[in-house]
Amino acid sequence: MQIHTITPRPQHSVAPFASQAPAQSTFDLMGALMPYKRNAEIYGDGEPAEYLYKVVSGAVRTYKVLADGRRQVGAFYLPGDVFGLEIGGEHAFSAEAISDARLQVVKRSAFEAAAARDGSISRHLWDATAADLRRAQERLLSLIRTAEERVVAFLLEMAGRTSSGNQVDLPMSRQDIADYLGLTIETVSRTLTQLVASALIELQSSRRVILRNRAQLSRIGTAA
Amino acid sequence: MQIHTITPRPQHSVAPFASQAPAQSTFDLMGALMPYKRNAEIYGDGEPAEYLYKVVSGAVRTYKVLADGRRQVGAFYLPGDVFGLEIGGEHAFSAEAISDARLQVVKRSAFEAAAARDGSISRHLWDATAADLRRAQERLLSLIRTAEERVVAFLLEMAGRTSSGNQVDLPMSRQDIADYLGLTIETVSRTLTQLVASALIELQSSRRVILRNRAQLSRIGTAA
DNA sequence: CGACCATTTGATATGGATCAAGCGATGTGG
DNA sequence: CCACATCGCTTGATCCATATCAAATGGTCG
Numbered sequence: 001m002q003i004h005t006i007t008p009r010p011q012h013s014v015a016p017f018a019s020q021a022p023a024q025s026t027f028d029l030m031g032a033l034m035p036y037k038r039n040a041e042i043y044g045d046g047e048p049a050e051y052l053y054k055v056v057s058g059a060v061r062t063y064k065v066l067a068d069g070r071r072q073v074g075a076f077y078l079p080g081d082v083f084g085l086e087i088g089g090e091h092a093f094s095a096e097a098i099s100d101a102r103l104q105v106v107k108r109s110a111f112e113a114a115a116a117r118d119g120s121i122s123r124h125l126w127d128a129t130a131a132d133l134r135r136a137q138e139r140l141l142s143l144i145r146t147a148e149e150r151v152v153a154f155l156l157e158m159a160g161r162t163s164s165g166n167q168v169d170l171p172m173s174r175q176d177i178a179d180y181l182g183l184t185i186e187t188v189s190r191t192l193t194q195l196v197a198s199a200l201i202e203l204q205s206s207r208r209v210i211l212r213n214r215a216q217l218s219r220i221g222t223a224a
Numbered sequence: 225m226q227i228h229t230i231t232p233r234p235q236h237s238v239a240p241f242a243s244q245a246p247a248q249s250t251f252d253l254m255g256a257l258m259p260y261k262r263n264a265e266i267y268g269d270g271e272p273a274e275y276l277y278k279v280v281s282g283a284v285r286t287y288k289v290l291a292d293g294r295r296q297v298g299a300f301y302l303p304g305d306v307f308g309l310e311i312g313g314e315h316a317f318s319a320e321a322i323s324d325a326r327l328q329v330v331k332r333s334a335f336e337a338a339a340a341r342d343g344s345i346s347r348h349l350w351d352a353t354a355a356d357l358r359r360a361q362e363r364l365l366s367l368i369r370t371a372e373e374r375v376v377a378f379l380l381e382m383a384g385r386t387s388s389g390n391q392v393d394l395p396m397s398r399q400d401i402a403d404y405l406g407l408t409i410e411t412v413s414r415t416l417t418q419l420v421a422s423a424l425i426e427l428q429s430s431r432r433v434i435l436r437n438r439a440q441l442s443r444i445g446t447a448a
Numbered sequence: 449c450g451a452c453c454a455t456t457t458g459a460t461a462t463g464g465a466t467c468a469a470g471c472g473a474t475g476t477g478g
Numbered sequence: 479c480c481a482c483a484t485c486g487c488t489t490g491a492t493c494c495a496t497a498t499c500a501a502a503t504g505g506t507c508g
Contacts, residue, residue, distance in 0.1 A: 045448075064365065066447050072365050085354070092358060126350045129357060136360035137316065141288065141296055143367045144406035147464065174487065182368035187464055189488055206473095206487060223290045224269075371496070398455065411496060413456055430455060430505090 031104030042095040049091050051105050053084045058101025059171035062093035073180035078161055082128045098172050141223040143182055150181045151191040152221030166211040255328030266319040273315050275329050276308040282325025283395035286317040297404035302385055309352050322395050365447045367406055374405045375415045376445035390435040
């Protein structure tokens with residue numbers, strides 16, 4: 001894995017995020033803070049997984065490019081989130097900074113040594129894995145659904161993770177969203193336009209969404 | 225003679241197929257062997273998760289019925305597979321026997337007590353969760369693909385799990401497969417017919433498939 | 449044999465992909 | 479400070495894979 005030695009840059013501000021992350025203190029004690037530029041690679045698919053990461057600011061996507069060139073986004077990570085947990089020796093996905101980002105980086109071996117001494121740390125690790133798993137489960141359900149349902153579920157997921165009332169600031173592009181939901185960029189865009197037309201949401205800018213009717217949105221976006 | 229006097233209620237794990245999980249010997253020592261009839265409920269969505277299960281014979285599906293009535297199959301479990309590992313207090317999916325089945329059932333609390341005494345058991349649990357996550361991610365990749373790719377990936381997965389050479393015996397119906405892959409029963413059936421026409425597979429009966437060209441099938445069914 | 453259920457096959461409809469163009473911000477060089 | 483290039487997003491027109499609706503066939507069990 002390569003660490004990009006890049007000078008820190010001012011982040012464009014991202015909304016306040018809920019930090020649902022494991023073992024903050026451990027990361028804080030052990031982690032080196034590293035800046036990554038927009039679109040910089042954090043690690044590549046197939047590389048040995050030597051580090052764990054915690055997002056301090058900015059946002060990260062993991063993705064995989066399929067044999068035919070299609071790209072599937074695996075997950076988005078926001079401030080407070082921990083990623084790079086995969087078991088097995090190597091990363092199943094690549095990771096990139098979506099926007100300029102600062103990450104706390106911890107050597108896996110050091111972390112696991114600490115976890116062996118402290119059961120609560122391994123518990124936190126397990127929680128983070130479980131959170132990823134729950135999100136993947138939810139997504140499995142939503143991927144069999146219509147474009148509108150997927151987009152609404154995505155907006156609700158983001159709203160839940162950023163918890164800034166009804167305002168949702170999306171750090172990622174339409175292309176990222178499309179590759180996350182298994183849709184095309186055009187379909188994502190058209191669906192958002194329709195949601196605006198139905199007065200379910202408002203688009204203050206292309207990246208800033210206001211949820212105008214959460215009850216109805218939940219009805220559309222909630223599978224079970 | 226179905227015994228669901230008890231309604232054990234372990235969490236199903238997200239994995240498409242089995243989690244090769246924890247301490248088999250623990251199961252063997254602690255498990256009570258229970259028979260379930262075809263289509264008998266093992267546990268229901270939303271019930272508290274009190275048990276872990278290991279398939280001795282037969283097969284099991286986990287599923288969820290969405291608000292609009294569509295059914296999503298979460299996973300199939302075959303002999304040797306352990307399920308009910310899920311995190312959280314209650315089942316996210318329901319579980320049913322696909323065919324008459326015998327399951328070894330272990331009280332979760334007993335198992336967790338054993339895990340507390342033995343760190344390697346909790347390590348196994350974490351491994352199983354991470355493995356489930358990886359499988360869920362693999363499945364997310366396949367859900368964005370075409371009907372043919374999904375069906376082929378499914379056949380290869382089943383072949384890998386049952387490992388009886390090129391013969392694959394499917395315990396589940398076309399409807400189960402369709403609900404697992406996010407397709408309709410008609411599309412699954414037509415796709416199989418096409419694969420026969422292409423001489424990639426042979427259908428000895430509707431439930432018995434012979435893989436005739438694994439190299440080509442792998443090319444179609446392998447995402448990354 | 450007859451009833452029932454699973455599976456296959458056929459005909460048509462449709463949601464989202466694809467192909468293509470236009471628009472609006474942001475940034476850069478003159 | 480403006481003209482222009484670029485990039486991300488939206489909108490429009492058409493196509494196609496899969497869903498939907500419908501019926502025939504096959505397999506199993508009483």
